[in-house]
Amino acid sequence: MSNKPDLLHGVPEIPAGSVPHANGCDQSCFLGERPDPLSYKEAIQTVKNWFRANSLWVIAYGTGCGSIELRPLGTARFDMERFGIAMRPTPRQSNVLIISGYLSIKSLKRVIRVYEQMPSPKWVVGLGSCTINGGMYWDSYATMKVLDLYLPVDVYIAGCMPRPEALIGGFKELMRMIKNGETKGYIDYIERLDWYRENQKQIIKDWDLPDYSW
Amino acid sequence: MQTTLQALKNQFTVQWEKQQRADLHQVGLPREQTLAALTWLKEHTPFVQLTHMSVVDWIEEDQFQITYLLMNPRSYDLLMVCTRIARSGATMESVHKLWPQAVTYEQEMNEMFGVEFPGSPRQGESFILEGWEDIPPMRRDFDTVQFVLDHIPDRPGRLSINTREFIGRKVGEKRLLHD
Structure with missing residues (x-):
């Protein structure tokens, strides 16, 4: 194994011989038969995913007692910034929502608004047994x-409470999933919005949210 | 403390009293004298601070007990003034004119127990619960488990284990037999 980062992880290899004038020159691909344009797209997507996985911005919103474990994670001892994870104050700047512990029905309404205001791609981490x-x-x-039932969860971290090490493990798993393009929760939320809305309205009795919180 | 208690007994009908700790006394007052006694305690004794207000549901006696916890900020002594009101159509005089912070307590007691405080601001507004349609949830005749089973979706497959047996298997039965 080389020490180089695996930038193009998952990009299908171009079989030898598909480029007739392959002579080690970068321009050789312009000379003859080009590879499938889909593989270009896939390569770009992979690079994008690599960038996304290494800059997770978490909205600093704690719903329950689990958010007490986010403080040591953010500060010097466990230091999540070495993984490129940072806390942001507003939903418009963040792409990870951590539901930290129990989520009261009153908070669920606020969480739905926060989640819908976050720019895609966005991911939800369920922290603690209460969310499971x-x-x-x-x-x-x-x-x-x-x-x-109410939000598309990408990663659950079990425990009551999970320690910061477990949180780091959950984030590493989320980063792996993002790099491999396995996180489709935010697409699922749009595609099945009616189903999510039905579940949300089942327990939020005084529903006064807009159709979608853009 | 003793001076205040004696003066309170001279002026009002103290139904019962109990010393819980060295610095905590409880007194029971009839409902119609409670507001007057609280006013008198605030104006003429060192017990000027309202620290807490709460409700106890005595469902067997069909009564609510309203508890006011007053504190002497110099000696840190506590005086707990208790009064019983009827459980059906429960209404109590508001003390928000004496202590403005009582508004929040009264709003919460109204929401969680259904005790009315006529004249108190923001009564009946949503405080913690939003869109609550059932009976107030802290009343003892509210069946919490049944409400949860009826209203809040569950994930199937949840197991319930006997902690004592489970831990016993883990650490060995011998240690638990001795306790």
Whole structure:
């Protein structure tokens, strides 16, 4: 293994002989038969994904007790900025939404507005048991129990609470998924908006949100 | 503390009193004297600060207990003034003229227990719950688990384990047998 970063991970290799005048010159591809333009697109997409994966900007919005683990993650000891992860103050500047712990129904309404205002591509990380199946708040009248009914979740991090190491593990997994182009949650949210809206309206009784929070 | 308690007993009908800690006394007052007693305590005794207000649901006796926790800011003594009101159509006089911070407590008690405080600002507005349609959730006749099963979708496959057995298997039964 070389020490070079794997920039073009996933780009299909051009089989030898498909470029007739391949003589080591970069311009050789203009001389004869060109590779499939799709592979150019794919290569560009891969490079874009590599950039995206290495600049995750998290909106600094903590919904529950799990956000207490984001503080050590952001500060000197665990230092998430070495992974290119930074906290941003507004949804317009961020592309990762962390649902940190229990999410009350009152907060869910705000979270939906925040999520819809974020520019695509965007990803959702569910942190803690509460987002997965309710956790210790499974019998609370005020919290939702299954986050992926309301928002498209890309990565769940289990635990109550997950430590910052687990969070870093979750972020590494998210970065791997972004690099491989496996994260389609934000597309799914648009395609199945009616289904998400139906679930959201099922528990938000006083629905007063716009059709979509652009 | 003792001076205040004695003066309170001289002026008002103290139904019961109890010393919870060295610095915490509880007194029970009839409902119609409560507002007068609180006013008197604020004006004429060192117990000038309202630290907390809450409701206890005594469903067996069909009553709500309203609790006011007053503090003496010099000695840090606490005086808990308790009063019982009828549970059906529960109404209590507001103390927001004495302590402005009582507005928030009264709003929360109105939302969580359904106790009315006529004249208190922002009564009936959404405070923590939004769009709540059921009976107030902190009342003891509110079935929380049934509400959750009816209204909030669940992920199937959730297991419930006996913690004692589970930990016992993990660490060995011998250690738990001795406790």
